[in-house]
Amino acid sequence: MSDLTVGQELITGNVTLTRFSLVRYAGASGDFNPIHYRDDVAKSVGLPGVLAHGMLTMGLAVQPVIDWMDGRGEVVEYGVRFTRPVVVDGNGGITVSVSAKVGAIEDDVTRIDLTVSAANQTVLGKSQVRVKLHQ
């Protein structure tokens, strides 16, 4: 782990979100805003369709980093900007793709920059995870 270099690609991952994923996240998080599971409500407030919770996208996007660390370190900071909504089709769902690369090495903290996209568009901006790796 000590031979990391800035710009190095670490890991990629894909997750397919369906309406089931949204309902499950609603229950787990307590965020029952109906724009995340009801087409009629989403439409009535002018949205293109049912949206994934921003916090679900944020939550799943960090998982490849956790898997890569495999217990050898901890997340000390994680931040994102919600730049574009993730519309989840009622039939096929949508695939969210994550790639992670080393953004900076600052003493004992490594900054990992995530690229998170769906339908060929970036959905999270300035998505950065700072991890402390055990020596």
Added chain:
Amino acid sequence: MNPELEGRVFPPTTPYLVGREKVREFARAVFAKSPLNHDAEAAKAAGYADVVAPPTFAVVIQEAGLALLLAAPDTGIDFSRIVHGEQKFRYTRPIVAGDELTAILTVTSIKSLGGNDMITAETAISDAGGNHVVTATSVLVMRGTE
């Protein structure tokens, strides 16, 4: 949005007891597969008191702080026009099952930008011993009415 909100500190939330099954449920919901999130024995072997919550679990406790903010009568916040703009977590240590967590929310900034109002809320989350666990920072955008 009421500019005098800036600097306001809300009272501590009711303590939230982190349950092992809640951590597992949340972990499944964010597609977390690490044994540390699911298997108490694996977590203990790695030096944790119990299963470890995924990094974004703190949002559940932050929510209790935000509920106090949104319920305050003088904020000028119209929840139906609120969009989550940014989110950040700064951890002193991971949340584990068994933690009893209390949140204190501070409004750190109110800004107007291009017809939208932006509010930054910083929620400091501490354990039963009063030690800092994580600070969750949310930027909420209230869209203008045009």
